[in-house]
Amino acid sequence: MKKEILYSFSSYLRNEFKIEGYRFGKQGDLAEPAACIVGAMRGNEYQQLFICSLLVKRLKELEAEGAIVGENQILVVPCVNNFSMNVRMKYWVSDNSDINRQFPGNFDGDTTSRLAAHLLDKTKGFRYGIHFPSFYRKGDFIPHVRMPSTGKESVSLANLFGLPYVVTSKHRNYDKTTLNYNWQINGTDAFSIYSGATGNLDEPLAKQAVSSVLRFLTRMGILKYNCHNGYIASIIEEEDMVQVRTKAAGFFRRFAGVNEEVQRGQMLGEILDPYEGNRLAEVRSNVNGIVFYAANQPTILENATAFQIIKKLHE
Structure with missing residues (x-):
């Protein structure tokens, strides 16, 4: 495992802001960028950060066992917005903007636009992108894979996570400003995994989310890992x-x-x-x-x- 700073900047009256990433598998120029996993972008996404922490722990163990196949590299970015998380704010602390509505971002723009630009720059080029966002409604829901319609989405690949449902939805204007959409238009097969919790830690649901990612990576030939087959997903359209x-x-x-x-x-x-x-x-x-x-x-x-x-x- 290699821990690195993907992007940082100094902040007035606060410590240096950092987006940290964990790379597993092959390192250096010969590495094949296989899968990128991104966790919390909002300050209330504690469950999403928890899931990524469990993934980092498990991938470190699997790497030590030689379970990462060939030249494949896996990048995990547990948190993109620790400033807001530290003060229990949902959006960016200074202007209340949402990072996941800023993509593809602008390297010379406002803070969250710069964050989005640098994050996309560091994570594009991977074959598969997995994001753990929070649900747009407050409440309980069944864990699922969500696929906004871009014309490049792959429902058959989404089935391989083994979660109960794959939800597709019609294209909405703000989808163009999300990480998932921008991954897809840059050639990455992207998936949003909704685990069933956000502002609280639910360990059984978090472990289910971790298993779904490891199951997908195994089925795509990135990992050697024995896991439960999971569910045969039902495909539903949100509008239905x-x-x-x-x-x-x-x-x-x-x-x-x-x-x-x-x-x-x-x-x-x-x-x-x-x-x-x-x-x-x-x-x-x-x-x-x-x-x-x-x-x-x-x-x-x-x-x-x-x-x-x-x-x-x-x-």
Whole structure:
């Protein structure tokens, strides 16, 4: 293993900012850049950093055992935004900007744009790119691989992680500013892995995410590693999932969890008056299916998405 600083700059009244990377396998000019794994870009992505720390530990052990095949090199970048993480801010501390909305970046731009430019420069050219982002909705969800449509995505490769679902989504304008998209347009097969947690450490889910990465690297001939086969992934389009929305605002009491099979008309939760405690509205399923996402905040707004449900086929 070789630990190195990928990018750094001095900061007024703070220590030097560093993006650190860990290279495994072949070093030097003869190395074949096989896989790059990037963890936390936001200051609340503790689970994503935890997953990468477990990967660094396991890859160090596997490298010592001679398990990295041939000239392959693996780069792990556990954290891109430790400044925000240290002070418990989600976005960049000085201007509240989101690094994963700054790609491809500008070497002469604002701070987060420079960070994005240098990170992309150091990580492009790998055959495979794996990013652990946080889910765009606050709540619980089933672990999955997400593939934004760029015209270059590979659902068949995404299946090889062995996670329960591969989710595809239509192209959105802001996708062009993400690491995943810019990896893809620069020739890297890119995947976003959503582990099921963000602001807290969930060790079973983290270990599942680590296993999925090691499984993928093994199946692509980068590692020699005996692992469980995992799931045969179901391919779903995000636009086909059914949104269950609230009819009132207030305290949210949830009765159904993720990966739970529900029936049409089943009561999934209720909204309570925060002052008087009486029920303001029921939250009921409008289809038969499996809960993919469930909000978990104490309060919820009217017309907010409380659940996403994978609708049963032939419904």
